[in-house]
Amino acid sequence: MNKLEEKIVSYIEEHADQLIELCSKLIQFNSENPPGDSKPISKYIESFLEQENISMDWYEAGENMWNITSTIGSNHGKTLIFCGHTDVVPASDLSRWEFDPFSGEVKDGWILGRGASDMKGGLAGLIFAFYALKHLDIPLDGKLMLAIVPDEETGGELGVPWLLERSLIAGDGCIIAEPSSPLNPTIGQKGSCWFRLTVSGNQAHGSLAPLAGKNAIIDAMKAIDTIKELWDMDIRVPDEVQSLINISKEYMKNMENTAYYEVLERITVNIGVIQGGTKSNVVPDQCMVEVDCRLPFGISNEEALMHIRSKLDQLSIDYTLEPFGFKSSANYTSAEDPICQAVMASIEDITKEHAYGVMQWASSDARHFRDYQIPVLQYGPAYLPSIHNFNEKVLVEDVIRCAKVYALTALKFLT
Known part of the structure; x- marks a missing residue:
């Protein structure tokens, strides 16, 4: 890593408590979709970023369905999009949870609650990396855009596709903080x-x-x-x-559920x-x-x-x-694309291990970016068995790792 990269990584390490508190606060907002009221959590995100005089643009795509965006950096050069969604699937039968799904409790190295893995852990990492880059006044040779959307879990049209159709977001690459494994971003979806x-x-x-x-x-x-x-x-x-497909099959064979x-x-x-x-x-x-x-x-x-x-x-x-x-239909981004290369290099810098992209057996907002020829991949903290399940949680160390990767990706891609 160069000096700028070391500086941003050190900042995230030294302020990890602030990052984890942000994640915990996001979980405490009940943003189940349906019904999908995103205003309270979006107002909190805005108040967090206002600490660094970062302003947000608000777009209401439907009743209480708010998309919020912000940009930092230069208008010259490439544009990178940090994208995350605020909505979560319903907590369902509360009697089957071992803890309050909207507590955001931090316990024994875990952050607990609905959305911890999908995807408020990743969302917190994106927001904090964006915040840290601005706080440290890191020079970016391009524009970094934060796009936070309200409507992903129902497959709705009021989030990413709504923004893309109106040319409210555009870029040369995008990283979505959807759950993934630590060394294997998803570069394609079924x-x-x-x-x-x-x-x-x-x-x-x-x-x-x-x-x-x-x-x-x-x-x-x-x-x-x-x-x-x-x-x-x-x-x-x-x-x-x-x-x-072959690489992804080998990856899945090495997982617990072969x-x-x-x-x-x-x-x-x-x-x-x-x-x-x-x-x-x-x-x-x-x-x-x-x-x-x-x-x-x-x-x-x-x-x-x-x-x-x-x-x-x-x-x-x-x-x-x-x-x-x-x-x-199934879609993917080439592993050779600059955004994929930047993310893989950042993961390897942080983990000191080899990283490579794989297929996702589900789908996400990534398909919408590819419809607009914007290369995109997904990388985020997750305890995979808990996604869309009772007792959802995410490791504290995974949220911190991903925030570092997001910040390094911005530096590498926008240079």
Whole structure:
């Protein structure tokens, strides 16, 4: 590391307590989405940055859905975007938590609470790195933009895509503080195909079933069995991404859950919601099913929906299929891109270990940046088993490490 890099890393180490307090405070804001009220947490972030006379621009994309942005550095040279979301998935059944999900308690080296790993630990790191660069008056040969968005967890359109469509953010590279492993940023994502299937039938008295009426739940079960067959589809991965897939498979094989590597080349199918019927003695005339499919390289979102409809059409059921939420095809940023190189070099400077990019088996806001030809990757602190789970937490040391990497990335990329 050069002297400037050593200076910023030392500052983050010496002020680690301030960083961890920031993370704890962010967790204490209940920013569950839905409903998605981002104003309280955004006002707190603004007040934190105002300590260094950093101003924020506010954009309301929907009711209580606030995007906030800020920039430091020079208008000459490249632009790097630090991006993070304030919303979290619902805490759900509070009786299954071992602690208050909105406590932000720091205990035994862990920060506890909903969003600790996804992604308030990473968000705190981005904000603090941005703050530290300004506080130390580090010269940047370009512009560093902080973009904090309210609407990622529902796959909504009121965050990153809303800003991009209006040209309110733009850049030559972007780092999103989504959870990752310490040495392996995610440089590619699978596609997403969420859809809502509504199956219709005919009501009748339950005592006459199956001779009377047409049971929408039974027909929906047939549809579900057909949709589950997507897992067995033979999909050819394009040659250009095969090396990334191979590297990612080896990475996943070395993880605790070694069987998961299969998802990289298959369509995963999760039947997430089923609603149907009114009473046990009434043949149901409607059943609704919500499905989350994740798509590998080799099949687009549109092709997947077309295939699903063609299979359902063969079942002689009365149905409608409506896409919603996350929708994208698989996408990636080359490991050779300058933003990827800057992040990998920064990780290696901090950890003294080899870093390399891998595929993510889910999806994120990264797809929107790639739609606008902005190279992007994800790197953030996380205890992966706790993401979207009860008892979510993140290690204090991981939050500190990531803040250092973010700051070094800014220096390397904007030089």
